[in-house]
Amino acid sequence: MGQDHAKRVFRERARSSTDRMVVSEAAYPGSIPGGRTFVVGWRHTRTLRGVFNLPVQCHSIMTDFSTAELQRYSRHLAMPEFGLKSQQALKSARVLCIGVGGLGSPVTMYLAAAGIGCLGLVDADVVEVSNLQRQILFSEDDVGRSKLEAAKERLFGINPYLEVRCYAERFTAANAMSLAADYDLIIDGTDNFPTRYLSNDVAVWLKKPNIYGSILRFEGQVSVFAPHLGGPCYRCMSPQPPKPGLVPSCAEGGVLGVLPGLIGTMQALEAIKVITGIGQPLVGKLLHVDTLGLRFRTFNLRRDPDCPVCGEKPTIHEPIDYDGFCGITEVPKVPSVSVQELHTVRQLGSPHFLLDVREPEEYAVASIEGATLIPLGELSARSAEIPQNVPVYVHCKLGGRSAKAVALLQNLGFAHVTNVSGGIAAWSESVDAGVPRY
Numbered sequence: 001m002g003q004d005h006a007k008r009v010f011r012e013r014a015r016s017s018t019d020r021m022v023v024s025e026a027a028y029p030g031s032i033p034g035g036r037t038f039v040v041g042w043r044h045t046r047t048l049r050g051v052f053n054l055p056v057q058c059h060s061i062m063t064d065f066s067t068a069e070l071q072r073y074s075r076h077l078a079m080p081e082f083g084l085k086s087q088q089a090l091k092s093a094r095v096l097c098i099g100v101g102g103l104g105s106p107v108t109m110y111l112a113a114a115g116i117g118c119l120g121l122v123d124a125d126v127v128e129v130s131n132l133q134r135q136i137l138f139s140e141d142d143v144g145r146s147k148l149e150a151a152k153e154r155l156f157g158i159n160p161y162l163e164v165r166c167y168a169e170r171f172t173a174a175n176a177m178s179l180a181a182d183y184d185l186i187i188d189g190t191d192n193f194p195t196r197y198l199s200n201d202v203a204v205w206l207k208k209p210n211i212y213g214s215i216l217r218f219e220g221q222v223s224v225f226a227p228h229l230g231g232p233c234y235r236c237m238s239p240q241p242p243k244p245g246l247v248p249s250c251a252e253g254g255v256l257g258v259l260p261g262l263i264g265t266m267q268a269l270e271a272i273k274v275i276t277g278i279g280q281p282l283v284g285k286l287l288h289v290d291t292l293g294l295r296f297r298t299f300n301l302r303r304d305p306d307c308p309v310c311g312e313k314p315t316i317h318e319p320i321d322y323d324g325f326c327g328i329t330e331v332p333k334v335p336s337v338s339v340q341e342l343h344t345v346r347q348l349g350s351p352h353f354l355l356d357v358r359e360p361e362e363y364a365v366a367s368i369e370g371a372t373l374i375p376l377g378e379l380s381a382r383s384a385e386i387p388q389n390v391p392v393y394v395h396c397k398l399g400g401r402s403a404k405a406v407a408l409l410q411n412l413g414f415a416h417v418t419n420v421s422g423g424i425a426a427w428s429e430s431v432d433a434g435v436p437r438y
């Protein structure tokens, strides 16, 4: 009896049976490359030999898989190196994905498709048009919806056997330990340094692998941080965060749309390897990807014995003030107006100077008519270009950088400087819809 015939028998029997299945690893010497495959039978079947008339050597494994699931994962099960054991490991695994954005999209979609049992999703954001260039979980119709709500729907569409747990909140020092405790593995899909250090520290303390990915412009990195498996942690590689403003976020510096697809897919791959024990995960190694030259380079990472979290004498044992550690201070309290108030000033024709402190690339995408561009980083050196005899209104994208600019100008002696709350994003939303949002 050939393999095709055996498969037909499986299908026919599966259709007529409502019983759960017994799945067996079996030997088919010479029948398929590798000499191993799996066969399915029924719990009350005494022997598979009689059913299939094959030289079957059965080691029956009771599993939770239904016939439909076995069909779904058949390409996994066809690989002798993977097999039912690995598929069962995926089904039993619980993975926490911090951030459901550029990285979280391919991570969660591939893990869902591969058969992960439970995905925890942490994200408090709403889908924006500017997300769609790379966050492939979402479609046009999702704009304005909660990311978690849209993601859950999409992931169930990929695999209805998945359990999805949604945490519509930020991953913070207050909730990180309790959120992560329920999971086997953490995926770092964050886009900021405080959350990256927090997820690292929590993973070290809870002895859970932390699948790290980061992206900016045209380059990305991947690693598996797992001191409990003998590798270093993120702090061993980067003991100190970069100075605030030195490394822009993707929102400020931009990111090539395909890049998170590449890096996130590799994070999903590493997660599957760690869970199933197949291959060599990137423990103790950092993969750097340069998309412009399409260069993939791997660096060895060493564990730092003096690391304050995973070292020989750790000094940090619980979550700290990560914003403070990363030098992120609160937006300074400065005089401010709403976009409507600025609009009124402009309509009345009152003398004023409108200053835009964003980057030239942002200015090229969207600008408010009549605004003068001086990026925040150049403001000290170019303050002489700003008049002192009229009120100065300062805007950026959302109001954060412009608040810093107002504080800086006040320190330089400017008396009438005011922040525009909500920046050009609020202007676009409330005053002039013709100004593109980005």
Ligand SMILES: [Zn+2]
Binding pocket: 227, 232, 233, 234, 235, 236, 237, 304, 307, 308, 309, 310, 311
């Ligand atoms: Zn460390």
